[in-house]
Amino acid sequence: MADMIKDHILDRPNSYIGKTIPRPNAKRLLSGRGTFTDDVKLLRMTHVAFLRSTYAHAEIVSIDASAAKESNGVVAVVTGAEMAEVCSPWVGVLSHLEGLKSAPQHALAVKKASWQGEPVVAVVANTRAQAEDAIELVEIEWKELPVVTDMETALDADTPLIHPELGDNLAWRRELDVGDVDGAYANADHVIEETYISNRHTGVCLETRGILADYNPGEDQLTIYHSTQAPHMMQSLFAKHLDIEEHKIRVICKDVGGSYGIKVHSYPDEYATVALAYMLKRPVKFTADRLESFTSDIHARDHRIKTKIAVSNEGEIQAFEIDDLTGIGPYSVYPRTSGIEANQVVNLTGGQYLNPNYRAMATVVLQNKSPMCQYRAVGHPILTMITEGMVDDAARKIGMDPLEIRRKNLVPDDAYPYTAPSGLPFENLSHQASLEKLVKMMDYDGLRKDQAEAREQGIYRGIGLATFIEVTNPGPAFYGVGGAPISAQDGATMRLDAKGNVIVEIGVTEQGQGAEAVVAQCAATALGVTMDKIKVIAGDTDITPYGGGTWGSRAAGIGGEAAVQAGKALRQNIVEVAGIMLQSDPSTLDIRDNKIVDLADGKERIELSEVGRVCYYRPDTLPKDYQSELVVTRHYVPKQFPFAFTNGVQGCYLEVDTNTGFIDFKKFCVVEDCGTVINPQLVDEQVRGGVIQGLGGALLEECLYSPEGQLLNGTMADYLVPMAVEMPDIVVGHVESPTLDSELGAKGAGEAGTGGAPAVVMNAINDALNPLGGKVTVQPFTPERILQAIGKI
Amino acid sequence: MTTVIEQIQISATVNGEKVTRLIEPRLSLVDFLRNELELTGTHVGCEHGVCGACTVRVNGEIVRGCLMLAVQAGGTEIMTIEGESDGGEIADLQKAFHERNAAQCGFCTPGLIMTTTELLKTNPDPNRAEIREYLSGNYCRCTGYEAIVDAIETVATERKGG
């Protein structure tokens, strides 16, 4: 047995690491030949539509489905009580969020509905239209219950309890107090208080949630096509709640039309669909329509945060304090819980600054509104907005330039490894270097000059800066330790087939960010083949190694590393056989460009396909005591650090029309440090897409609720998402601080753009409005709020 | 059900192929294409006419497939993304989109490419603002639009001979 391959992935010849390669699997999307879940058709397929509660809180007194059952094309009508016999309820808590409590939740509401949009009755019919026709014939007697829709009063003594058995409407509270905050206040020159609000919004994936389940009793197999990010997790959950063994369930992800975290959660209507297929023993398809998507997709980012920052006249930040109140739904979502977003706010507020004095309280309260859970950049948009908002508040108070105060207070680049006051360990970040790079990229001094000249003309332009930390490549610390069936490790199986082509089966999944391409680039580089020889298979629990899917920006860092290790291990096995075939020492051989070559000078020896031919068709020509193995699997999980934290900084220059409150972007720059960059274009496009998504929340998106818990703007016409005209071009630059926790050194990049965007645009607006004495603190920063801030209305 | 719904037979030419089907009047054009003809390249994103994912060409003009009844398409010539692609007319757009990563999840892509084909027909030399304006009715959540604008600009320049 030759020595293990010793070369380093970043030293490989003909390397794809750091190369912009167009994604091989994108071609089908460009010709209309993708397969999204709704595109899949099965024999005798039926469609389910759900009667959803129109009340935010109401008791289900009685259900009469008799007329519905007789409606054209109807196959079955199932109520909550009937569904509960097949599908057990769940509770969205994790043990590491101590004290988090939630009531059991069913696939279809049983005794009462607790949010407008909660599924109550399932109607299965030959067509979706027929199912909807039948829904109109279901008669339900409701008894309205008092609603809880104001998070400020959710815990008041006279506020009704959503789940009386829980004792109150508190889902979770977390408190943190480190350093000496009160001492800092006593000594500080200034203590500035401000209240920031991030309003509830949602993901609006263009492809709505979809699932197609089929049960074949002849095989005792449930096959589920699911537009999800985490097929193994879903397999586990469906198995648990339908009481079926996991290996009897196969979850397949076809093309997924955007997910951003919305599709990493488990949903009652999806459990119901799978249960229906199991009950009816035929395919049942559920494709959410846009109206039900607005009320049934998870919502996020509904926070009111009271903040305090202590600062000296010289610009030293001496304390941060936050009191974060967030309203979730009536249940904590399962299995990742609705406490993680607030947890992130507590964990990372102020984390990029040297200040050691930090006090935080997070209060997570139940509401009769759509359930809430993780959405791209989880908590980071909020915590970055308040952190960077506080820092700008401090800068304004002492008359210091916002760039200067950041230079003074950011954790220096040579301070690592460094532990934040909240206890989170940072391996290596580059706040200072990233900031200086941004300053050059955006020509900060030039912009200040332009701003001053414009002000003389009565034109109000502002510069915003936002430094941020973003969590990526999560290990078990995120979910596993709390008891969730979410794999922190991923594996790659690589095999060389007889003709020299390579199949890579991977546990991370693709939703358009380029996970498959990045994995292929890593695999090809590690093995020594060209990209065109590689086929990546992802998103199938029967075929790929058990894994965690894609979320928390983990696909490149974790999936990529698994592919690297698998590629190296396969190369080891191949050069062993080649060594036998060529009668050379395997340690003198390498694989480059699909050929076995001499390591020393790259001299070509034989084609990889020759190795395949011999191993598969002519094993008789190999020694009797030797067995070739052209399939290998390697796994990877980050071990040294619980997460691979990344950092970056965004800079924005914009003009506020003080007559209309409209914003015009002049310049938008991002410097992102995600460690080793595998595919520069894919990373930059994640940053761009992420920023625009963050700008949506910052400027346009808000779930508007009536006091009765009715979502008022749940259509594409009323809920405003970013469209092409109003959005900026973005210049992206990089600093690379690789993680040493993997050979590849790649951290994640998918969420950073979203994390920093609300902060940078708020700071830019407030910088523009500063001479007029106004500031905005409530997101989205609409024209109305901007004009109110400067007293125009 | 008290009313008897009369099904309607329609014939249309879809991607050059004559098709005839008996359908319910309420069937939308996009559902007809996807479910009856199994041309699943055109997507449904909202059914309100706002997101643009269902954009197809009818008698040479782009329309929202979710806002047109299939029965209205009788006797028309319909072009979907599959037809545009197989026919080769968007080869340069596909290449530019591919190289610039202007398609991520791909769900908006067919409707967006359809809209782009019409843009370049009406204005072969659009500037970036004009491109953004023409695309203002196509929602993309993944790319943030810049890569798409870049790709279209590249194609417009190439077609000019630049």
Add this chain to the structure above:
Amino acid sequence: MKPSAFNYAKPSSVDEVLGLLSEYGDEATILAGGQSLVPTMNMRLSAPSLVIDINGLAELSGISSNGESLRIGALTRHVEIENSSEIAEHAPLITMAMPSIAHPAIRNRGTMGGSIAMADPAAEMPACLCALGAEIEITGGSGARKVAATDFFKGLYDTDLGGDEIITAIEIPKISAGYRSAFDELARRHGDYAMCGAAAHAKVDGLVISDLRLVFFAVGGTPVVAAAVGSAMADQTVDAISIVAAQHAVEDDLSPFDDLQCSATLRMHYAKELTKRILNTLAAG
């Protein structure tokens, strides 16, 4: 959502349409461009038993010149109007407003008649027609008639159109010598329903405005002819002082409403901002 089931008819004559309307009454609805109707059916907010597709009535389509006025068939698509050189020459206000109407795919199907029959408060065409002193041609059970645009729009989604009538054409007086038009709207995103919009038509001589018809939309249930602003600007030079006076006068003309997108206060503020812009545009020629 899928629409509720309905039957479908595609008449080949106006008489046939009227016959169906009188037979089915409330149960029937006219389908023209479908860009407003079909979304409501896709939400089951409207559920007609019979959809009457009038797209086969070629005689209701087209732009023609009628001496002193232009005649636009009710079924004329927005895109045809947008690209019409006749409209650009004789009714430039309409051409100015067109790019604000939704998006190209919508304009390829949406019709002038459909837009005004729907009478969405934020629609551009009703306001333009009021500003231009247009007349709506209607035909129905009791024969043909004409209604001034300003009398046609009665309230929120409420027009003078009877249940047994359809719009056949819109007649717009050609722009006279010495007159100019101006159009502006404020929307959160390009193509969205306006938060506030203004369509204007006035005689302009140098910087002096007269016969100003300024019509606001997205401010109330119907387009509002700003008569007080018109009076305030009668034979006035457009300058900083007259603009301020005009903006004050807006308060006499409008009582804007609140909705999800925009408060009444903001609407009023925008109406004043648009007044300033419109006056400056008219004076700038």
